[in-house]
Amino acid sequence: MGPRPHLDFKEVLAALRANRVAQAALAVALVAAGAFGWWTISPLFLTTTLSEDLPARATATAAAPTAGAPTAATAKTAPTVAPAGPKVLSMGQLQRVDDLHRGTGPVSLIELDGKTYLRFDNVAIQNGPDLHVYLARGMGGAYDGSRDLYLGGLKATNGSFNYELPAGTPLADYKSVVVWCRAFTVLFTWADLR
Numbered sequence: 001m002g003p004r005p006h007l008d009f010k011e012v013l014a015a016l017r018a019n020r021v022a023q024a025a026l027a028v029a030l031v032a033a034g035a036f037g038w039w040t041i042s043p044l045f046l047t048t049t050l051s052e053d054l055p056a057r058a059t060a061t062a063a064a065p066t067a068g069a070p071t072a073a074t075a076k077t078a079p080t081v082a083p084a085g086p087k088v089l090s091m092g093q094l095q096r097v098d099d100l101h102r103g104t105g106p107v108s109l110i111e112l113d114g115k116t117y118l119r120f121d122n123v124a125i126q127n128g129p130d131l132h133v134y135l136a137r138g139m140g141g142a143y144d145g146s147r148d149l150y151l152g153g154l155k156a157t158n159g160s161f162n163y164e165l166p167a168g169t170p171l172a173d174y175k176s177v178v179v180w181c182r183a184f185t186v187l188f189t190w191a192d193l194r
Contacts (some may be wrong), residue, residue, distance in 0.1 A: 008058075013023030013090055021129070022192070023107045024126050026134055026173075034135050038046065040075045040137070043044060046127055046157075047127055047157045047158050048127070048156040048157050048158065049156055049157070049158040050155050050156035050158075050159040050160070050161045051159050051160055052159070052160055052161040053160075054081055054110065054112060054117065054119065054162060055112065055115070055117070055162065057076055060114065073180050079167045080133045086110045086111070086112045087111040087112070088108050088109070088110055089108075089109040089110065089116070089171060090108065090109045090171075090194055091106055091107065091108035091109070091193065091194070092107055092108075092176065092191035092194060093105070093106055093107075093191055094106075094107060094123060094125065094177075094179075094189045094190070094191045095141070095189055095190055095191065095192075097144075097187055097188065097189060098139075098140065100126060100128075101126060101127075101128070101186060101187060101188045101189065102126050102150075103123060103125040103126065103153040103179060103187075103188065103189030103190075103191075104123065104124050104125075105120065105121065105122050105124060105125075105191075106121050106122070106123070106191075107119065107120050107121070107123070108121065108140040109192045109193060110194075115163045115164060115165075115167075116164070116165040116169060116171065117163065117164055117165065118135065118151060118162065118163040118165060118177060119159050119160070119161075120135070120155075120159075120160060121160050122159070122163075123158065123159070123160070124157065125154065125157045125158070125179060125188065126157070126187055126188060126189070127157045128181050128186070128188055129181060129183050130181055130182045130183035130184075131153065131179055131180070131181055131185070131188055132150065132151075132152065132154060132179070132180055132181075132182055133150075133151045133152060133153070133154055133177065133178070133179055133184075134148040134149060134150055134151060134161060134172040134177070134178045134180060135148060135149040135151065135165070135176075135177060135178075135182075136174060136175065136176045136177065136178045136179075136190070137173055137174060137175060138175060138176065139175045140176070140190070140192065141176070141178060141187045141190040142158075142176075142178075143175045143178045143180055143187060145180075146169050148174075148178065149166075149169065149174060151163040151165070154179055155159065171180055174177050174193070175189060175192060176190050176192045176193055177190060177191045177194060178190045178191065
């Protein structure tokens with residue numbers, strides 16, 4: 001084998017100037033690299049805020065009396081029982097993984113009107129690409145996508161928001177909340193529930 005030919009930058013540049021297909025390929029590669037760079041890096045500098053209340057309590061409405069039905073004057077009024085307020089089942093605090101992957105603020109599992117919600121309350125989470133929320137069976141940020149309960153994409157990086165859990169979710173099986181970057185398989189923050 002002889003010595004490898006030395007690539008001269010000027011020769012490569014001259015060849016590129018003469019070849020339109022190479023120019024188009026280079027332009028496509030640069031645009032793709034720029035888009036990928038923006039998608040991965042820009043979230044570090046962008047935040048989104050959402051202020052979502054707990055879902056409204058279901059309220060009973062009084063029906064208008066029908067013909068022949070007893071009126072308020074003739075009917076004996078039954079005592080009404082006020083429904084119980086939201087019940088906190090468990091809660092935890094978002095944790096810091098490192099300088100680029102961190103969150104602060106409380107998260108809790110709340111029962112309201114027979115439904116269970118995961119509530120992020122006045123949180124701040126470092127943004128990133130492709131972030132998703134899970135109820136995890138492990139603690140300390142442990143994540144297993146095949147066993148953990150997927151709740152959806154992260155709604156916002158800052159603020160307060162809810163995720164309704166599927167009916168019949170066995171809450172005792174889940175020990176933490178995990179915010180996970182699917183694109184790069186990276187933990188962004190978590191909260192152990194107690």
